[in-house]
Amino acid sequence: MDLSVKKSKNSKQKNLILKILRSTHSHPTAQWIFENARKELPNISLGTVYRNLSNLKKEGKIRELIMGADFSRFDGDLRNHDHIQCTACGKVDDVPFIFFPIPMEQVAQATGYQVFRRRLKFFGTCPECDNQTTKI
Amino acid sequence: MDLSVKKSKNSKQKNLILKILRSTHSHPTAQWIFENARKELPNISLGTVYRNLSNLKKEGKIRELIMGADFSRFDGDLRNHDHIQCTACGKVDDVPFIFFPIPMEQVAQATGYQVFRRRLKFFGTCPECDNQTTKI
DNA sequence: CTAACTGCAAAGTTTTTGCAATTGC
DNA sequence: GCAATTGCAAAAACTTTGCAGTTAG
Secondary structure, three states, X not given: OOOOOOOOOOOHHHHXXXXXXXXXXXXXXXXXXXXXXXXXXOOOOHHHHHHHHHHHHHOOOOEEOOOOOOOOEEEOOOOOOEEEEEOOOOOEEXXXXXXXXXXXXXXXXXXXXXXXXXXXXXXXXXXXXXXXXXXX | OOOOOOOOOOOHHHHHHHHHHHOOOOOOEHHHHHHHHHHHOOOOOHXXXXXXXXXXXXXXXXXXXXXXXXXXXXXXXXXXXXXXXXOOXXXXXXXXXXXXXXXXXXXXXXXXXXXXXXXXXXXEEOHHHHHOOOOO
């Protein structure tokens, strides 16, 4: 059987979307990507953005996050890193890679699962929101 | 300023929803909760389910997960535990609490955030899906 | 060439909201 | 009582899909 998926064309839309994703660490939503993409390609459609995000995900070039109580966010940085979300403004930032030794065997034993991956997410308040506690 | 939020009535709908959530570890979706709730209260509406989930979350009685590429899932168990999701069937299970020492100060230093909480999620295949690898 | 991709618009899903009636405290 | 909650239905928010035309390899 053929396990290699990849079979996809280049298109300016797709390349632009990837470029946008890689130019930020802010984990944008599909809508945000769309708005930024149309600055360069005014005719691009939201459907195309969603289709390309889906393809890029299948090809392993990006990662879908969906981490909080809102819509999907995408990550163009595939290096090992974790995430932190501000509970005040909802922003998601990268946590540069820190090695956390997590004994996955214990998890496998406790659950009966075969464990492949882990994902670690932190919650807190970002510097901006911290300073605005008294405002408004 | 008054930081205590809570001010909420009891209603049979709300109590039922909480009871359902606490009776399972399967992290149901709003739709699933709705379907089960209407077995006991046939006239309950989906809107009421969503409103109560939102209130219960505000009151800190449940937790919204939203962990994968689909719709929200809710957790009625607030004891410390982590989650594992099967990448084959999508099911989410609890990982009974295991102490993972994670140095949150390092995260705070690296990001500038005030860090409150962490959430750890594992991915793998559940025993059922493991055994079905060759079927179909 | 032709399979994949595009823009557009319509449809699908999940969640929220407005309103009049009901209910808990 | 009166504010909070409910059922219902309509609307909003996010995502997917059908189609006919365009494009990359």
